[in-house]
Amino acid sequence: MPSALLDEEVHARHGRPLLSVPGLLARRWADLSRPQRILVGLVAAVVLLRIGLFPGVAGTPVYGDEAYYVDGARALSNLVRDLVSFTAPDTAELSQNVAGNGWFMPGMSVLLTPLFVIVPQAPIELVRAYLGVASTVLLLLAVLGVRRHLGRVAAGAVLVVPGLIPMYAVFGFAAYGDLIAGLLVVMLLTQAVALLRRTRLTDGGEHPGPAPPWRGGIHLGLLAIAAVYFRSSVSILVVGVLGMTLLAGLLLARAQWRRLVATMLAAGAAFVVLLAPWSAYASHELGGRVLTTTSVPTVLANTFGDRDDVCYGECDPGSSIWFSPLRYSREVARATGISEMQAAAEMSVYARADVTAESYARDVLGNFARYLRNPAGFARIFESPTAPYPIAEVVGALTYLMTFPAFLVGLVMLLHVERRGAGAQVRSLLVKIAIGALLVQPFVHIAGSRYWMTLAPLLGLSAALLHDAARSRGRPVEGEVAGLVWLTRLQVVLVVSVVAVAAVVVGLAV
Numbered sequence: 001m002p003s004a005l006l007d008e009e010v011h012a013r014h015g016r017p018l019l020s021v022p023g024l025l026a027r028r029w030a031d032l033s034r035p036q037r038i039l040v041g042l043v044a045a046v047v048l049l050r051i052g053l054f055p056g057v058a059g060t061p062v063y064g065d066e067a068y069y070v071d072g073a074r075a076l077s078n079l080v081r082d083l084v085s086f087t088a089p090d091t092a093e094l095s096q097n098v099a100g101n102g103w104f105m106p107g108m109s110v111l112l113t114p115l116f117v118i119v120p121q122a123p124i125e126l127v128r129a130y131l132g133v134a135s136t137v138l139l140l141l142a143v144l145g146v147r148r149h150l151g152r153v154a155a156g157a158v159l160v161v162p163g164l165i166p167m168y169a170v171f172g173f174a175a176y177g178d179l180i181a182g183l184l185v186v187m188l189l190t191q192a193v194a195l196l197r198r199t200r201l202t203d204g205g206e207h208p209g210p211a212p213p214w215r216g217g218i219h220l221g222l223l224a225i226a227a228v229y230f231r232s233s234v235s236i237l238v239v240g241v242l243g244m245t246l247l248a249g250l251l252l253a254r255a256q257w258r259r260l261v262a263t264m265l266a267a268g269a270a271f272v273v274l275l276a277p278w279s280a281y282a283s284h285e286l287g288g289r290v291l292t293t294t295s296v297p298t299v300l301a302n303t304f305g306d307r308d309d310v311c312y313g314e315c316d317p318g319s320s321i322w323f324s325p326l327r328y329s330r331e332v333a334r335a336t337g338i339s340e341m342q343a344a345a346e347m348s349v350y351a352r353a354d355v356t357a358e359s360y361a362r363d364v365l366g367n368f369a370r371y372l373r374n375p376a377g378f379a380r381i382f383e384s385p386t387a388p389y390p391i392a393e394v395v396g397a398l399t400y401l402m403t404f405p406a407f408l409v410g411l412v413m414l415l416h417v418e419r420r421g422a423g424a425q426v427r428s429l430l431v432k433i434a435i436g437a438l439l440v441q442p443f444v445h446i447a448g449s450r451y452w453m454t455l456a457p458l459l460g461l462s463a464a465l466l467h468d469a470a471r472s473r474g475r476p477v478e479g480e481v482a483g484l485v486w487l488t489r490l491q492v493v494l495v496v497s498v499v500a501v502a503a504v505v506v507g508l509a510v
Contacts, residue, residue, distance in 0.1 A: 035152045042159035043140065049169050050136055056391030057173045058125045059384035065104060066175040070127065071097040072109030077116035099285035101326055102294030102341070105278060107229030108177045128173040135172035135179055139163060142183045142457065145190040149197070150427070154464035158186065161406045161463060162456035167376045167399035170391070171453050174382060181231030182454035186461065188223040188238070189430050192245040195220065196426050199253050199260060217263035220245070221270025228275070231454060232292040233445065237437035242267060244433050244490075248426050251486050288339035296444075297341070297348035298325050303446045304363050305351030312350060361508035367442030370449065375403040377449025403452070406459040410435055413462035414498050417491045418469060418483075421476050425487035427465055432494050434458050 032040065062070050075090075075097040082089045098106055115122055115130045122130075143163075147155035162168040162182075171179050195216045224238040242264065249260045275292070282290035301310045302321050308314050315324035325347060332343040376396035383391045414435060418428035438455045441447060476482060 035156075039147070039152060039156055039159070042156055042163070043143075046139065046159055046163040046169075047136065049164060049166070050132055050172060053166065053169050053391065053395070054129065054132060054173065055384075056387040056389060057170055057382045057384050058128050059386045060128065060173075060382045061124060062127075062175065063381055068097075068100060068104050069106075069108040069175045069177075070112065072100070072104075072106055073112030073116050074120070076106070076109055076113040077120065080113065080117050095285050099282050102282050102286050102290050105177075105229050105232050105292060107226065107231075108175055108180070110229070111180070112175065127175070131175060132173045135183075138180060138183045139172075142186045142190075145187050146461070149190040149194045150461070150464065151468075153467060154461055157464035157467070158457055158460040161402065161460035162453075163460075165399055165402045165406075165456065166395040167379055167403075168453060168456055170379060170382050170395055171450065174378075176450060176453075177230035178450055178453040179456075181227045181234050182457050184223055184227035184230065185234060185237060185241075185434060185454070186457045188220065188227060188241060189434060189461070191216070191220050191223060192241060192430055193423075193427060195263065196245065196249055196252060197423065199249050199256060214263060214266050217266030218270045220264075221267035222274070224267065225271045225274040228271075228292060229278070233441055234438070234454065235292060236440055237434050238271070240433040240437045241430060242271075244429055247490075248429060248487065251484060252422060252426075286339065286341065287333075288341040290341070294341050294344070297344040298322060298329075299445050301325065301348040301351040303367070303444070304355050304360055305348065306354060307351070309353075310347055310351045312347065358508050361505045364443055364505050365509050367445070367447040371442055371447035371451055372407055374449045375399050375452055403456075406456070406463070407452075409463045409466065410455070410459045412466060415495055416466060416469065417488065417495060418465075419488055420469065420472055420483060422482065422484050422487060424465075424469070425483055425491065429487065429490055429494070431458060431461055431465060432491065435462070436494065436498065 029037070029040075075093045079089050079094060081087075098109065111134060112127070112130070115127065119126060139158075143155050143158050146158050168179065198216070220242065224242060227234045228238060246261070246264045249264070250257050253260045279291055282294075286294065288294075298310075301307075302325075307321060310321075310325050311328040315321070315328060317324075319327070325344065326340075329340045329343040329347060332338070332347070333340040336343070376392075376399040379395040379399070380392040413428075414432055416428065418424045435455065435458050438451075438458070441451060
């Protein structure tokens with residue numbers, strides 16, 4: 001390329017002016033509208049925040065569940081090399097590091113596999129950088145989908161919450177599936193909205209709109225199963241969102257209901273077909289039926305039961321509350337001939353023999369407290385030993401300032417009833433279903449300060465939807481079908497359910 005192209009002067013070629021790179025950028029910036037400039041600025045802020053935080057987390061050793069995902073990725077990368085070289089795979093390594101104990105689905109391991117295929121002995125700094133780039137790219141892809149189907153305000157809201165929350169940015173460098181699953185959930189929601197819009201939302205209600213294509217259903221199914229592979233606890237959310245999409249579509253589709261049902265069947269088929277390999281492989285390796293995860297019995301025992309009775313008495317005190325029951329269940333399985341999953345299930349029932357409604361309610365409230373009260377709890381864990389600045393203090397302070405108002409927005413969204421138009425009603429329903437499904441976790445699992453990462457993008461969407469509702473002051477949404485009574489009633493049912501569950505839990509706990 002001629003060096004003159006990099007000069008500041010203007011050249012002429014074929015009668016058209018050629019600008020230097022800075023000149024082209026300046027012209028492009030001048031052509032943008034104010035909302036577009038704001039979005040570009042927010043994207044730049046998201047990227048710069050992650051670049052600034054990377055030195056503080058780059059050298060952090062793998063922590064907790066990360067070790068499983070990294071070992072699983074190395075095993076899968078070895079499988080790829082074996083297949084390419086026509087060498088027999090190391091099935092023992094796969095069994096130990098991919099199937100493992102059946103607790104973790106391999107989504108994060110699959111994401112990391114390309115890195116270890118290229119760099120088998122990748123240092124932790126490279127692993128963190130790879131994850132940071134992957135999570136940032138996925139965030140920006142999710143934002144593009146939000147902008148296309150929900151508008152610029154919603155896209156900007158997701159760039160701010162969670163995009164600019166420091167702890168969320170730090171977690172983007174972590175080998176946990178919570179953050180990735182949350183972004184895939186947002187992509188699932190936007191595709192569901194797009195499918196329903198194609199069905200009837202923008203046709204004025206007089207004529208049926210174009211039928212959603214089969215590929216739309218397959219796209220939904222792919223996003224749904226991808227989210228589950230990264231975080232099995234979103235299974236309830238996926239079922240709820242796909243079910244609500246079908247129900248809302250049937251209320252809107254009229255003559256096209258058969259095509260809509262076929263589209264949703266395609267989504268379900270894609271989901272099942274891609275879940276089957278993991279389920280079959282884990283079931284084979286562990287000697288019992290595994291659908292997504294085997295951790296549920298032990299989780300329930302440790303969350304709501306008497307931990308001194310999980311192993312029909314006290315477990316080995318030299319290990320954690322997770323691995324001691326696992327080893328004991330294997331010993332029971334070997335001694336009795338049953339599967340370790342069945343042994344764990346019987347141990348769980350025994351540990352929970354004395355659970356009452358009151359004790360369960362108190363444990364649920366305790367889980368909610370752990371879920372919400374310390375959103376920056378992992379800041380110090382992911383602070384690198386060689387961090388050039390005190391990342392934990394900075395990240396913690398800013399994260400608290402941003403997350404607690406966002407949590408409040410999520411609560412308001414759960415209680416808000418949208419009536420302005422069918423499109424707004426569907427968006428409200430889908431977001432409510434998603435938030436409510438994620439908040440089921442404290443009812444079945446010990447909560448911690450990383451689980452809100454999955455919820456975080458939905459809080460940004462909630463802020464945008466509530467902003468639109470407040471700004472319209474109840475006026476119908478232009479270009480959309482008028483609000484439907486049944487969609488309003490569905491929202492009321494959800495709101496009443498949230499209030500009733502909260503009242504019962506609090507009443508029993510106190």
